[in-house]
Amino acid sequence: MNSKFQNISVEEIERRLKDAGVNPTTQRIAIFKYILCDADHPTADQIKSWADKNFPKVSLATIYNTLNVLVDAGLLRELNLPESDSVVYDKTLSEHHHFLDQQTGHLIDIEGDQIRVELKLKRQLKISEMDILLRGTQN
């Protein structure tokens, strides 16, 4: 159920791109499908490595362009973890947080319903977003 590796048809990918107002080009479809179906919080470089094995040519610039387009369209989120120099891309759009396994470096999504936060702020703050990063180990 919670499988990271899904099978989504090219048609479905195209439809999602169009619905989000993104022109579904060959490169965008391929990159988006890879992220949705095969990858797990990939970096631009990991996407590039994968692309090099599966396409005649996709330039790194196109990968960055595409990722930015997808993020701007709300189809992906970018995550900037302190422990990595590279941005990783997150296909999960529902409210969620993250757990980083300090032994393996593996990043796991934690759905929003698994964390309840109670704020007792002294200041008058209007909170619009909240990022939580848990660190630790898995048994």
Next chain:
Amino acid sequence: MNSKFQNISVEEIERRLKDAGVNPTTQRIAIFKYILCDADHPTADQIKSWADKNFPKVSLATIYNTLNVLVDAGLLRELNLPESDSVVYDKTLSEHHHFLDQQTGHLIDIEGDQIRVELKLKRQLKISEMDILLRGTQN
């Protein structure tokens, strides 16, 4: 009480450095004092700008060296916020989190006692650290 700008004597700074096993050189004392007394979540570049006005010469490499030494000694923490390309340094060592004012870009410490988190994790995870970043606006 919650003042960001404190007055701590050079002797006290030296003592803290020594206690943490850090050789209290002129540059380290100056930089550490600046962070503790005058700065608010500064970046290396901001420290460099300040240093340029107050010293004949402090190289940027020394600033980075010093910051790394202080972080390794547990005298500072580094924060890597998604919205900035640069690391910022945090003098507050007690458990706390952060609020980022999306209008001003200002970063505010939120003490640990103002946030209560209840975890209902499905997986068996042993949590050792938790970073929370709130975003929003101030009234």
Next chain:
DNA sequence: CATAGAATTGGAATAATTCTAAACTGGACT
């Protein structure tokens, strides 16, 4: 099928940080 606007490309540019090798400092021992 012509064409304009969008997408892609390779390579140069940028920016934060680290690396390197040389020069400098300051305390310990004469």
Next chain:
DNA sequence: AGTCCAGTTTAGAATTATTCCAATTCTATG
């Protein structure tokens, strides 16, 4: 005071992720 040495500082080169740029290639539409 003079020498020595480990630790520190320095300037500048190197690294790395990402963006920029100008030129080329697609693609949808008339």
